[in-house]
Amino acid sequence: MRLPASLSPPGEPLTLRRVDVSFQPALAAPISVFEAASPDEILERALTSEEDAYSARIWPSSYAASSALLECLAAEPGSSVFELGCGPGMPSLVALAAGAGSVTATDWSPLALALTTHAAVSFQPSRAERLETLRLDIFDETSDVDAEWLVAADMLYDSSLAEAVGRRVAMHLDRGGRAVLADPGRPGGRDALLRGMRSKNTARATRAARAGFVEHALPRRWRPSRSAKVSVGICVLEP
Template identity: 35%
Template sequence: MSGTEPPGLDRLRLTGTPFVPEVRLHLAEDAIVWWARMEAEAGEGLAPPFWASAWAGGQGLARYVLDHPRVVAGRRVLDLATGSGLVAIAAALAGAATVTANDVDPYALAATTLNAEVNGVTLLATGADLLDSDGGDAELVLAGDVFYHRAMAARVLPFLHRVLARGGRALIGDPGRPFLPRDQLRLLASYEIPGVGTLEDAELPRVDILEPLP
């Protein structure tokens, strides 16, 4: 640790990722306990530490990218809501020309930077809210587990359509979240990964890889 990261990252443990063993991540042993301790120390509420667990949708999308490296090879890639950086790291390992890891949570970006270092890859990191943009010059946008909340889903889908409208491509990893607009997506692959991800993922044994319809 360099001492510039947000406090508390030294309480994470470096561990293998169950469905993506090529990648190791700094994760919380129990994200809820970590969150409670950090809020107690800060004396204020903190954003939920979504980045402190490897969510099933992200694991599935990372697996797909590593299994199909031609999807990212030589391309400019944007990993939306990167969380732990798992999908971004997988894209870098699979040969992307550049990978931008995006998340509005500074803890997520700090953890992603640590995780990139331990996996020997270089990522660009940005904390900007990109959902009103078209993804800039990214040729491929990766979105793992972004349809977990109605408000988030309402912003993500138009964003992905703007990416497509300017000639980019988008891939989604999702384990069956309630706000996934499945009728507007095309299924590319499915992975059976029971027991992988967060506690909330326990009843979601399948992760689908999808792309938005034009």
């Protein structure tokens, strides 16, 4: 399975697989997402091309972020959602299915945006018109987050990136928005997030920065092995 030619970025097409993810009882039907079919192909592309092949993989944090976002949207149906670093787009696709009024999925990788669009059109055709994809440089702070909810999953793996996420979150909170963050807890990431938030020196961001991540155990499907105990931290921020 491959992306349609109209959506496929330049270069050799990536082999895809469909992944169905259950969010019952919140959603009656599974959410279908596209990702790269072979981890080896992702690694090879990451080593031999400038393409961000890792954006074609579904990471466990995206499941955790989607679950937390579902709880938030259940209380406020019709809210707008903006996803930073969407990758294959699971949180954005979940938001569509949950009845979000509008969803903006952003990433620097054209491949990530193509995967998200293809999944929405293929599996949620009646809702796909509510999805917008946008190529976004997270370090460019001149672009606004125009939504009620900002969601980001596994975006703290690099300190400069984590600080940029923190600045974005702080600006979003200062405008009255809310945020859902999911992070597996790599060393230094959460500290860098807080530095970025505090650098904006706004009362709302400073208050929100005191909120911590609450660890949530992942279902067996998302663990590297059956015996492994894996959790992802969830942080829900309000202005």
